[in-house]
Amino acid sequence: MLINGTPYRSIWRTDEGRVKIIDQTRLPHRFETVQLQTVEDAITAISDMLVRGAPLIGATAAYGVCLGIVGDCSDNRLETVCEGLTAARPTAVNLRWAVQRMQAVLAPLPPVERLAAAWLEAEDINEEDVRANESLGEHGLGLIRKIYEEKNQPDQPVNILTHCNAGWLATVDWGTALAPIYKAHAAGIPVHVWVDETRPRNQGAHLTAWELVGAGIDHHLIVDNSGGHLMQQGQVDLCIVGTDRTAANGDVCNKIGTYLKALAAMDNKVPFYVALPGSTVDWTLDSGDLIPIEERGEDEVLQVFGRQADSGVGLELGQVSIAPEQTRAANPAFDVTPARLVTALITERGVCTASREGLLSLYPESAQP
């Protein structure tokens, strides 16, 4: 997507073959690119969350394998590199998936052929991600266009609420929840986005708002408390969110707070869509309540990061503590939205109901024998 008119991906190879990423921990305050020179760089980028979002983590790991076997393509080295990458963030499904895919391609090859094959396979993983998200975006565009036409107020934008960041920064390009919005904007449909700030890490305020600024898409930041009221007031035409893991019955596990918005959408008859590539479906789980919920550190709740308003000399970043020193915090990072609250799933293969039947209609190869 565009940054100041220049097309970017969240990870890319330069003409000289170098791997570069955007340091997402500094956005929206600073735009800094970082070169990954070694597999250790890739591991640190993942574990310190310079890159985040399951698809992007997978893509970064694939390049990490390439960087790791430069100069030593032996079996031992390949195994060490893959183990190190997999351990960088053990909960991310796409990380393991990408590393295993690289390993499956490279291990059978003679060492001398591995490096060239690795770069090719990593490119494939990246390109496939871009294609899947763009396709998902086209299917989502159809839903937005339908709502726009049903509204029948050509000058009025379609108002879309989203939570967290499921944009191009979370993938290699296009994003999941934001891909349909980018497609609608490009198709000339006026859109306006309500951006949940998404405490505690504020990915909405930091990343989604920044993406939308870059794309020139009209939006307003809101606190996570506001969405229900806006829906009551008829100011939300649809919601689109991403998902970190989708159970086989259509329950979706996404950033904490998603469930509350889905409840409000149901209460106000606002369509609630979840956008996902098929790879996020965990066919081994019959329902979402089996998904383990990560409990993260309390400092994410007790402190808020941003740029300091009073700084007179350049842009200073820092954080403020909001609670009494004696107060402890709890910080569950995800919640599960039951399929009954989800209007439909938007995938790279089309739109389906949030149900086992719906998912199997698009992914019949996943039916158990």
Next chain:
Amino acid sequence: MLINGTPYRSIWRTDEGRVKIIDQTRLPHRFETVQLQTVEDAITAISDMLVRGAPLIGATAAYGVCLGIVGDCSDNRLETVCEGLTAARPTAVNLRWAVQRMQAVLAPLPPVERLAAAWLEAEDINEEDVRANESLGEHGLGLIRKIYEEKNQPDQPVNILTHCNAGWLATVDWGTALAPIYKAHAAGIPVHVWVDETRPRNQGAHLTAWELVGAGIDHHLIVDNSGGHLMQQGQVDLCIVGTDRTAANGDVCNKIGTYLKALAAMDNKVPFYVALPGSTVDWTLDSGDLIPIEERGEDEVLQVFGRQADSGVGLELGQVSIAPEQTRAANPAFDVTPARLVTALITERGVCTASREGLLSLYPESAQP
């Protein structure tokens, strides 16, 4: 309530007759008391939100009338003082109510008798507020005790979720939503409070957490996104919140985000109680959707206030900006929770259903002829 073992109210007269308040804009980082010496001081304290919470604003205005007529008890002066106070925050119902009550008592008196009568009436307003909230707390205690006994796990606390600050800092003492919690704690019932941080102004993190620290009540701060998940996990036994205005049908208008928690409570069969003194009922409104919702400034969303973590020299307070500079924000300050989502109303006269019939059973004098 207690601060470091010393009993305080949110506004009080010293032995020398001075009126003092706590500067709530500095909590929880700094505990500073401020003396109100003139009616202008009182007006500034209300408009700049050194005091906030409808009952406390009313109490402050009553003392403001006293301060305003020291040295000049004429009709003209009384009228000027009352007008100035009423304009300090025109949306707060209790402000107008308290000023009108003072005026009704003082205007008929000979000027020479007014000042003494003013101090007495202001004391009455303060004492009545304390009594109403304590009574409300006793009624709420009954509900908490019942839930504790039904849980039948004596060592396990009753887990109570609250939103915003409806504690003693929002009133003269005891609070509304927190009064039952203080009463339960005093009665030896183990309680644990989930404190919604309550963006954008973070009154939960700033004020409710600080109150609970002072009272020695176990609590955890959570982001506003977390409550639904905690209810899904069975970690919330009941919710108690306050209300800024209650329609005659039992709909409640409270801090933005209250509605989302009420939806989650209903979805998970968690009791959702609203605590209020009868004075917040607006008998002229048949339903909550007639209540105008204040839209506040966008800086409350775009910036977060707190103490700076890196400061090496004493406690520095400041704010950080969380969004891109080009991003605008929307900031509705309240939402309306429909009566159908409210398990019961807790008032100083007892507990009733959230309905016209329920309210009239406690306030029969409000029935229209």
